[in-house]
Amino acid sequence: MTVLEAIQRSTEFLAKKGVDSPRLQTELLLAHLRKQPRMRLYLEFERVLTPAEVDGFRELIRRRGQREPLQHIVGSTSFCGFEIAVNRDVLIPRPETELLAERGWTFLNQLSTINSQPSTALDFGTGSGCLAIALACKCPTAEVYAVDISSEALALARENAARHGAAERIRFLHGDGFAAAPAGARFDLIISNPPYIPTAEIASLEPEVRDYDPRGALDGGADGLDYGRRLAAEGARFLKPHGRVMLEFGDGQAESLREILQQQMWIVEAIEADYTRRPRLMVARRADSPADEPSAARSQPG
Ligand SMILES: C[S@@+](CC[C@H](N)C(=O)[O-])C[C@H]1O[C@@H](n2cnc3c(N)ncnc32)[C@H](O)[C@@H]1O
Structure with missing residues:
Protein backbone atom coordinates (compact mmCIF):
# COMPACT_ATOMS: atom_id res chain seq x y z
CA MET A 1 0.00 0.00 0.00
CA THR A 2 1.38 3.45 -0.89
CA VAL A 3 1.33 6.50 1.37
CA LEU A 4 -1.45 8.03 -0.72
CA GLU A 5 -3.56 4.88 -0.66
CA ALA A 6 -3.16 4.59 3.10
CA ILE A 7 -4.24 8.22 3.51
CA GLN A 8 -7.26 7.83 1.25
CA ARG A 9 -8.54 4.61 2.85
CA SER A 10 -8.04 5.87 6.38
CA THR A 11 -9.68 9.19 5.62
CA GLU A 12 -12.76 7.36 4.42
CA PHE A 13 -12.76 5.14 7.51
CA LEU A 14 -12.48 8.07 9.93
CA ALA A 15 -15.16 10.02 8.06
CA LYS A 16 -17.55 7.08 8.53
CA LYS A 17 -16.76 7.06 12.24
CA GLY A 18 -17.81 10.72 12.48
CA VAL A 19 -14.32 12.14 13.06
CA ASP A 20 -13.94 15.84 12.19
CA SER A 21 -11.37 16.78 9.50
CA PRO A 22 -10.63 13.11 8.72
CA ARG A 23 -8.00 13.79 6.06
CA LEU A 24 -6.01 16.11 8.31
CA GLN A 25 -6.26 13.68 11.22
CA THR A 26 -5.09 10.83 9.01
CA GLU A 27 -2.11 12.77 7.76
CA LEU A 28 -1.14 13.88 11.27
CA LEU A 29 -1.23 10.29 12.51
CA LEU A 30 0.85 9.00 9.61
CA ALA A 31 3.34 11.82 10.05
CA HIS A 32 3.51 10.98 13.77
CA LEU A 33 4.14 7.30 12.99
CA ARG A 34 6.87 8.16 10.52
CA LYS A 35 8.32 10.88 12.80
CA GLN A 36 8.33 13.45 10.03
CA PRO A 37 6.56 16.75 9.30
CA ARG A 38 3.12 16.27 7.73
CA MET A 39 4.08 18.20 4.60
CA ARG A 40 6.81 15.63 3.91
CA LEU A 41 4.08 13.07 3.17
CA TYR A 42 3.16 15.07 0.09
CA LEU A 43 6.59 14.37 -1.40
CA GLU A 44 6.25 10.64 -0.75
CA PHE A 45 2.74 9.76 -1.93
CA GLU A 46 4.01 6.94 -4.14
CA ARG A 47 6.29 5.40 -1.52
CA VAL A 48 5.21 1.90 -0.44
CA LEU A 49 4.71 1.48 3.31
CA THR A 50 6.57 -1.35 5.03
CA PRO A 51 4.44 -4.10 6.65
CA ALA A 52 5.44 -2.73 10.08
CA GLU A 53 4.28 0.75 9.08
CA VAL A 54 0.98 -0.62 7.79
CA ASP A 55 0.36 -2.44 11.08
CA GLY A 56 1.36 0.56 13.18
CA PHE A 57 -0.77 2.94 11.16
CA ARG A 58 -3.77 0.62 11.25
CA GLU A 59 -3.60 0.61 15.05
CA LEU A 60 -3.41 4.41 15.26
CA ILE A 61 -6.37 4.78 12.90
CA ARG A 62 -8.34 2.17 14.83
CA ARG A 63 -7.87 4.17 18.06
CA ARG A 64 -8.82 7.43 16.37
CA GLY A 65 -11.87 5.69 14.87
CA GLN A 66 -12.95 4.90 18.43
CA ARG A 67 -12.87 8.67 18.94
CA GLU A 68 -9.79 8.69 21.12
CA PRO A 69 -8.44 12.25 20.75
CA LEU A 70 -5.49 12.70 18.42
CA GLN A 71 -3.62 14.46 21.23
CA HIS A 72 -3.89 11.37 23.46
CA ILE A 73 -2.66 9.12 20.68
CA VAL A 74 0.37 11.28 19.94
CA GLY A 75 0.76 12.13 23.66
CA SER A 76 0.91 15.91 23.50
C1 LIG B 1 -11.19 23.02 32.49
S1 LIG B 1 -9.81 22.29 33.31
C2 LIG B 1 -8.56 23.49 32.89
C3 LIG B 1 -7.19 22.93 32.85
C4 LIG B 1 -6.14 23.92 32.29
N1 LIG B 1 -6.05 25.11 33.14
C5 LIG B 1 -6.48 24.32 30.88
O1 LIG B 1 -6.87 25.48 30.68
O2 LIG B 1 -6.36 23.49 29.97
C6 LIG B 1 -10.22 22.64 34.99
C7 LIG B 1 -9.24 22.10 36.04
O3 LIG B 1 -9.75 22.51 37.31
C8 LIG B 1 -9.49 21.47 38.24
N2 LIG B 1 -10.42 21.64 39.37
C9 LIG B 1 -11.73 21.31 39.44
N3 LIG B 1 -12.23 21.63 40.64
C10 LIG B 1 -11.22 22.18 41.35
C11 LIG B 1 -11.11 22.70 42.66
N4 LIG B 1 -12.17 22.73 43.49
N5 LIG B 1 -9.92 23.17 43.07
C12 LIG B 1 -8.83 23.15 42.24
N6 LIG B 1 -8.88 22.65 40.98
C13 LIG B 1 -10.06 22.19 40.54
C14 LIG B 1 -9.71 20.21 37.43
O4 LIG B 1 -9.07 19.09 38.06
C15 LIG B 1 -9.11 20.59 36.10
O5 LIG B 1 -7.75 20.23 36.03
Whole structure:
Protein backbone atom coordinates (compact mmCIF):
# COMPACT_ATOMS: atom_id res chain seq x y z
CA MET A 1 0.00 0.00 0.00
CA THR A 2 1.38 3.45 -0.89
CA VAL A 3 1.33 6.50 1.37
CA LEU A 4 -1.45 8.03 -0.72
CA GLU A 5 -3.56 4.88 -0.66
CA ALA A 6 -3.16 4.59 3.10
CA ILE A 7 -4.24 8.22 3.51
CA GLN A 8 -7.26 7.83 1.25
CA ARG A 9 -8.54 4.61 2.85
CA SER A 10 -8.04 5.87 6.38
CA THR A 11 -9.68 9.19 5.62
CA GLU A 12 -12.76 7.36 4.42
CA PHE A 13 -12.76 5.14 7.51
CA LEU A 14 -12.48 8.07 9.93
CA ALA A 15 -15.16 10.02 8.06
CA LYS A 16 -17.55 7.08 8.53
CA LYS A 17 -16.76 7.06 12.24
CA GLY A 18 -17.81 10.72 12.48
CA VAL A 19 -14.32 12.14 13.06
CA ASP A 20 -13.94 15.84 12.19
CA SER A 21 -11.37 16.78 9.50
CA PRO A 22 -10.63 13.11 8.72
CA ARG A 23 -8.00 13.79 6.06
CA LEU A 24 -6.01 16.11 8.31
CA GLN A 25 -6.26 13.68 11.22
CA THR A 26 -5.09 10.83 9.01
CA GLU A 27 -2.11 12.77 7.76
CA LEU A 28 -1.14 13.88 11.27
CA LEU A 29 -1.23 10.29 12.51
CA LEU A 30 0.85 9.00 9.61
CA ALA A 31 3.34 11.82 10.05
CA HIS A 32 3.51 10.98 13.77
CA LEU A 33 4.14 7.30 12.99
CA ARG A 34 6.87 8.16 10.52
CA LYS A 35 8.32 10.88 12.80
CA GLN A 36 8.33 13.45 10.03
CA PRO A 37 6.56 16.75 9.30
CA ARG A 38 3.12 16.27 7.73
CA MET A 39 4.08 18.20 4.60
CA ARG A 40 6.81 15.63 3.91
CA LEU A 41 4.08 13.07 3.17
CA TYR A 42 3.16 15.07 0.09
CA LEU A 43 6.59 14.37 -1.40
CA GLU A 44 6.25 10.64 -0.75
CA PHE A 45 2.74 9.76 -1.93
CA GLU A 46 4.01 6.94 -4.14
CA ARG A 47 6.29 5.40 -1.52
CA VAL A 48 5.21 1.90 -0.44
CA LEU A 49 4.71 1.48 3.31
CA THR A 50 6.57 -1.35 5.03
CA PRO A 51 4.44 -4.10 6.65
CA ALA A 52 5.44 -2.73 10.08
CA GLU A 53 4.28 0.75 9.08
CA VAL A 54 0.98 -0.62 7.79
CA ASP A 55 0.36 -2.44 11.08
CA GLY A 56 1.36 0.56 13.18
CA PHE A 57 -0.77 2.94 11.16
CA ARG A 58 -3.77 0.62 11.25
CA GLU A 59 -3.60 0.61 15.05
CA LEU A 60 -3.41 4.41 15.26
CA ILE A 61 -6.37 4.78 12.90
CA ARG A 62 -8.34 2.17 14.83
CA ARG A 63 -7.87 4.17 18.06
CA ARG A 64 -8.82 7.43 16.37
CA GLY A 65 -11.87 5.69 14.87
CA GLN A 66 -12.95 4.90 18.43
CA ARG A 67 -12.87 8.67 18.94
CA GLU A 68 -9.79 8.69 21.12
CA PRO A 69 -8.44 12.25 20.75
CA LEU A 70 -5.49 12.70 18.42
CA GLN A 71 -3.62 14.46 21.23
CA HIS A 72 -3.89 11.37 23.46
CA ILE A 73 -2.66 9.12 20.68
CA VAL A 74 0.37 11.28 19.94
CA GLY A 75 0.76 12.13 23.66
CA SER A 76 0.91 15.91 23.50
CA THR A 77 -0.45 19.14 22.09
CA SER A 78 0.87 22.60 21.43
CA PHE A 79 -0.19 25.52 23.65
CA CYS A 80 1.19 29.01 22.97
CA GLY A 81 4.08 27.28 21.22
CA PHE A 82 4.88 25.03 24.21
CA GLU A 83 4.59 21.28 23.80
CA ILE A 84 2.32 20.05 26.58
CA ALA A 85 2.04 16.34 27.39
CA VAL A 86 -1.53 15.18 27.93
CA ASN A 87 -3.24 12.07 29.21
CA ARG A 88 -6.62 11.09 30.62
CA ASP A 89 -5.93 12.91 33.89
CA VAL A 90 -5.98 16.37 32.30
CA LEU A 91 -8.11 18.44 29.98
CA ILE A 92 -6.49 18.78 26.56
CA PRO A 93 -5.53 22.48 26.36
CA ARG A 94 -7.73 24.27 23.83
CA PRO A 95 -6.65 26.94 21.33
CA GLU A 96 -9.16 29.43 22.79
CA THR A 97 -7.38 29.25 26.16
CA GLU A 98 -4.25 30.64 24.49
CA LEU A 99 -6.04 33.97 24.44
CA LEU A 100 -6.45 33.85 28.23
CA ALA A 101 -2.76 33.01 28.62
CA GLU A 102 -1.75 35.92 26.42
CA ARG A 103 -3.94 38.36 28.38
CA GLY A 104 -2.41 37.03 31.57
CA TRP A 105 1.24 37.42 30.62
CA THR A 106 0.63 40.82 29.02
CA PHE A 107 -0.83 42.07 32.30
CA LEU A 108 1.99 40.58 34.38
CA ASN A 109 4.62 42.08 32.10
CA GLN A 110 2.94 45.50 32.28
CA LEU A 111 2.96 45.29 36.06
CA SER A 112 6.60 44.28 36.20
CA THR A 113 7.61 47.42 34.30
CA ILE A 114 5.94 49.50 37.04
CA ASN A 115 6.67 47.50 40.19
CA SER A 116 10.03 46.54 41.58
CA GLN A 117 8.45 43.50 43.25
CA PRO A 118 7.93 40.33 41.17
CA SER A 119 4.34 39.95 40.03
CA THR A 120 2.43 36.96 41.34
CA ALA A 121 -0.20 34.84 39.65
CA LEU A 122 -2.47 32.02 40.72
CA ASP A 123 -3.69 29.53 38.14
CA PHE A 124 -6.89 28.07 39.63
CA GLY A 125 -7.40 24.55 38.18
CA THR A 126 -4.10 24.14 36.36
CA GLY A 127 -4.73 20.72 34.78
CA SER A 128 -1.83 20.05 32.39
CA GLY A 129 -0.15 23.22 33.69
CA CYS A 130 -0.50 24.95 30.32
CA LEU A 131 -1.55 28.37 31.63
CA ALA A 132 0.95 28.42 34.50
CA ILE A 133 3.79 27.37 32.19
CA ALA A 134 2.93 29.99 29.58
CA LEU A 135 2.81 32.70 32.28
CA ALA A 136 6.07 31.62 33.88
CA CYS A 137 7.92 31.39 30.55
CA LYS A 138 6.52 34.57 28.98
CA CYS A 139 6.94 36.62 32.15
CA PRO A 140 10.26 35.49 33.58
CA THR A 141 10.07 37.71 36.66
CA ALA A 142 6.64 36.45 37.78
CA GLU A 143 6.05 34.05 40.64
CA VAL A 144 3.42 31.56 39.57
CA TYR A 145 1.27 29.35 41.77
CA ALA A 146 -0.78 26.54 40.25
CA VAL A 147 -3.59 24.77 42.12
CA ASP A 148 -5.46 21.63 41.22
CA ILE A 149 -7.72 19.28 43.13
CA SER A 150 -6.40 16.33 41.11
CA SER A 151 -3.03 15.01 42.25
CA GLU A 152 -2.73 13.06 38.96
CA ALA A 153 -3.13 16.28 36.97
CA LEU A 154 -0.53 18.01 39.14
CA ALA A 155 1.96 15.19 38.51
CA LEU A 156 1.68 15.75 34.77
CA ALA A 157 1.71 19.55 35.17
CA ARG A 158 5.01 19.25 37.07
CA GLU A 159 6.49 17.13 34.27
CA ASN A 160 5.35 19.66 31.70
CA ALA A 161 6.86 22.51 33.69
CA ALA A 162 10.18 20.64 33.97
CA ARG A 163 10.20 20.05 30.21
CA HIS A 164 10.08 23.82 29.71
CA GLY A 165 12.55 24.68 32.46
CA ALA A 166 9.81 26.26 34.58
CA ALA A 167 9.55 23.72 37.41
CA GLU A 168 11.49 25.94 39.82
CA ARG A 169 9.36 28.97 39.01
CA ILE A 170 5.93 27.44 39.56
CA ARG A 171 4.67 26.36 42.95
CA PHE A 172 2.24 23.50 42.46
CA LEU A 173 -0.40 23.24 45.15
CA HIS A 174 -2.75 20.33 45.70
CA GLY A 175 -6.19 21.11 47.08
CA ASP A 176 -9.62 22.60 46.72
CA GLY A 177 -9.24 26.01 45.08
CA PHE A 178 -8.16 28.88 47.33
CA ALA A 179 -7.94 26.56 50.32
CA ALA A 180 -4.64 25.34 48.82
CA ALA A 181 -3.15 28.85 48.58
CA PRO A 182 -0.49 29.80 51.14
CA ALA A 183 -2.00 31.52 54.20
CA GLY A 184 -2.30 35.26 53.69
CA ALA A 185 -1.23 35.10 50.02
CA ARG A 186 -2.46 37.84 47.68
CA PHE A 187 -1.90 37.73 43.96
CA ASP A 188 -1.68 40.29 41.19
CA LEU A 189 -3.48 37.93 38.88
CA ILE A 190 -5.95 35.12 39.44
CA ILE A 191 -6.39 33.28 36.19
CA SER A 192 -8.66 30.33 35.55
CA ASN A 193 -10.16 28.17 32.90
CA PRO A 194 -12.49 26.43 35.33
CA PRO A 195 -14.87 23.55 34.58
CA TYR A 196 -17.83 25.32 32.96
CA ILE A 197 -19.98 22.78 31.14
CA PRO A 198 -23.51 22.52 32.56
CA THR A 199 -23.84 19.02 34.04
CA ALA A 200 -26.75 18.00 31.80
CA GLU A 201 -24.83 18.94 28.64
CA ILE A 202 -21.89 16.65 29.28
CA ALA A 203 -23.67 13.57 27.92
CA SER A 204 -24.20 15.27 24.56
CA LEU A 205 -20.59 16.40 24.04
CA GLU A 206 -18.42 14.87 21.31
CA PRO A 207 -17.01 11.48 22.45
CA GLU A 208 -13.45 12.89 22.37
CA VAL A 209 -14.43 15.29 25.15
CA ARG A 210 -17.14 13.34 27.00
CA ASP A 211 -15.19 10.08 27.23
CA TYR A 212 -11.59 11.30 27.48
CA ASP A 213 -11.41 14.66 29.26
CA PRO A 214 -11.71 14.13 33.04
CA ARG A 215 -15.23 14.76 34.32
CA GLY A 216 -13.81 16.98 37.06
CA ALA A 217 -12.36 19.26 34.40
CA LEU A 218 -15.70 19.69 32.63
CA ASP A 219 -18.53 19.75 35.13
CA GLY A 220 -19.43 23.29 36.15
CA GLY A 221 -22.67 22.39 37.96
CA ALA A 222 -26.29 22.88 36.90
CA ASP A 223 -25.72 26.05 34.85
CA GLY A 224 -21.96 25.65 34.39
CA LEU A 225 -21.24 28.66 36.59
CA ASP A 226 -20.48 27.08 39.97
CA TYR A 227 -16.79 27.96 39.67
CA GLY A 228 -17.58 31.48 38.47
CA ARG A 229 -19.61 31.95 41.65
CA ARG A 230 -16.81 30.59 43.76
CA LEU A 231 -14.17 32.76 42.16
CA ALA A 232 -16.39 35.82 42.46
CA ALA A 233 -17.18 35.17 46.13
CA GLU A 234 -13.75 34.02 47.33
CA GLY A 235 -11.33 35.69 44.91
CA ALA A 236 -11.27 39.17 46.45
CA ARG A 237 -9.49 37.96 49.61
CA PHE A 238 -6.65 36.61 47.49
CA LEU A 239 -6.21 39.53 45.12
CA LYS A 240 -3.98 42.59 45.57
CA PRO A 241 -5.90 45.90 45.32
CA HIS A 242 -4.84 46.58 41.70
CA GLY A 243 -5.11 42.91 40.71
CA ARG A 244 -7.16 41.25 38.01
CA VAL A 245 -9.23 38.13 37.71
CA MET A 246 -9.21 36.60 34.23
CA LEU A 247 -11.67 33.81 33.52
CA GLU A 248 -12.62 31.67 30.60
CA PHE A 249 -16.32 30.79 30.31
CA GLY A 250 -18.66 28.78 28.12
CA ASP A 251 -21.02 29.60 25.27
CA GLY A 252 -23.88 31.84 26.35
CA GLN A 253 -22.49 32.41 29.86
CA ALA A 254 -21.10 35.94 29.45
CA GLU A 255 -24.04 37.90 30.83
CA SER A 256 -24.73 35.55 33.75
CA LEU A 257 -21.07 35.57 34.71
CA ARG A 258 -20.94 39.35 34.47
CA GLU A 259 -23.93 39.58 36.85
CA ILE A 260 -22.37 37.13 39.28
CA LEU A 261 -19.18 39.20 39.37
CA GLN A 262 -20.98 42.51 39.67
CA GLN A 263 -23.09 41.24 42.57
CA GLN A 264 -19.83 40.51 44.40
CA MET A 265 -18.47 44.04 43.82
CA TRP A 266 -16.34 43.34 40.78
CA ILE A 267 -16.06 45.65 37.80
CA VAL A 268 -16.01 43.78 34.52
CA GLU A 269 -13.32 45.50 32.47
CA ALA A 270 -13.46 43.42 29.34
CA ILE A 271 -15.22 40.55 27.69
CA GLU A 272 -13.29 39.15 24.76
CA ALA A 273 -14.19 36.81 21.97
CA ASP A 274 -12.15 33.79 20.91
CA TYR A 275 -10.94 32.90 17.42
CA THR A 276 -14.45 31.73 16.53
CA ARG A 277 -15.82 35.14 17.63
CA ARG A 278 -17.64 33.70 20.61
CA PRO A 279 -17.33 35.63 23.89
CA ARG A 280 -14.85 33.53 25.85
CA LEU A 281 -12.93 35.46 28.47
CA MET A 282 -13.68 38.02 31.13
CA VAL A 283 -11.34 40.41 32.90
CA ALA A 284 -12.46 41.92 36.20
CA ARG A 285 -11.07 44.04 38.99
CA ARG A 286 -12.41 45.03 42.38
CA ALA A 287 -14.88 47.91 42.44
CA ASP A 288 -12.72 49.63 45.08
CA SER A 289 -9.40 49.10 43.26
CA PRO A 290 -7.19 52.10 42.45
CA ALA A 291 -7.88 53.46 38.95
CA ASP A 292 -4.36 54.57 37.93
CA GLU A 293 -2.71 51.22 37.21
CA PRO A 294 -2.21 49.29 33.96
CA SER A 295 -5.30 48.36 32.08
CA ALA A 296 -5.64 44.67 31.41
CA ALA A 297 -8.37 45.36 28.93
CA ARG A 298 -7.93 45.48 25.19
CA SER A 299 -11.63 45.91 24.51
CA GLN A 300 -14.48 47.38 26.51
CA PRO A 301 -17.19 45.31 28.17
CA GLY A 302 -19.71 44.20 25.56
C1 LIG B 1 -11.19 23.02 32.49
S1 LIG B 1 -9.81 22.29 33.31
C2 LIG B 1 -8.56 23.49 32.89
C3 LIG B 1 -7.19 22.93 32.85
C4 LIG B 1 -6.14 23.92 32.29
N1 LIG B 1 -6.05 25.11 33.14
C5 LIG B 1 -6.48 24.32 30.88
O1 LIG B 1 -6.87 25.48 30.68
O2 LIG B 1 -6.36 23.49 29.97
C6 LIG B 1 -10.22 22.64 34.99
C7 LIG B 1 -9.24 22.10 36.04
O3 LIG B 1 -9.75 22.51 37.31
C8 LIG B 1 -9.49 21.47 38.24
N2 LIG B 1 -10.42 21.64 39.37
C9 LIG B 1 -11.73 21.31 39.44
N3 LIG B 1 -12.23 21.63 40.64
C10 LIG B 1 -11.22 22.18 41.35
C11 LIG B 1 -11.11 22.70 42.66
N4 LIG B 1 -12.17 22.73 43.49
N5 LIG B 1 -9.92 23.17 43.07
C12 LIG B 1 -8.83 23.15 42.24
N6 LIG B 1 -8.88 22.65 40.98
C13 LIG B 1 -10.06 22.19 40.54
C14 LIG B 1 -9.71 20.21 37.43
O4 LIG B 1 -9.07 19.09 38.06
C15 LIG B 1 -9.11 20.59 36.10
O5 LIG B 1 -7.75 20.23 36.03
